[in-house]
Amino acid sequence: MPKLPLPFYRRSDTCAVARELLGKHLVTQIGGIRTAGLITETEAYLGATDQACHGRHYHRTPRNEHMFWEGGIAYVYICYGIHHLFNIVTHEPGEPHAVLIRAIQPVEGVEAMMKRRNYFKPDKRLSSGPGSLSVALGITTPLSGISLTGKQIWIEDKGIQVSKNEIVTTTRIGVESAGADAQLPYRFYLKDNHWVSKRAPGIK
């Protein structure tokens, strides 16, 4: 199955990338183990002008350096000291845009995911939430900056069609400190899908 090519990521419309990633497969081949899941939930972070984005005002640090690189690479950072959050960098070099992958539905290597997570039974918590899916797929900060056309992490299009009315668009999680930008509708998830971290109020 072919990997999504670089032009898919190198667009300036990061929200479009975030929406189109829904229904695609996120695949990792780490430590000789292949694991994959269907992307069910994403968030867009729109660079210099987005107050919730690590790259706001083009502010550059060792942690967020990879956000400024070319679209089509991984940006992995640590949150709350323990969680490794996986993002896909979009846009041209110099514009710190990215899509946070917030949840997946396990498809391949479920046994390996359960082992990594120390679970004995499949459970929604296995990979619904950005920190937990990173553990399930074996994604850690040393992988930040690697290409998504390489041999460790990539996206595959399985031809699953996601129509507009199957996508819930709502506000991002945990960005209260971003002021007015916390209200921006930059979070997307598959309606009716079990493997989503949190549902928007009143939406099944």
Added chain:
DNA sequence: ATGTCGATTTGCT
């Protein structure tokens, strides 16, 4: 140097 807080998860009260 020290303290606070975050794109979160978990176990225990």
Added chain:
DNA sequence: GCAAATCGACATA
């Protein structure tokens, strides 16, 4: 339902 876990960035000293 709450608080601990504990890295990197930043503010204050």
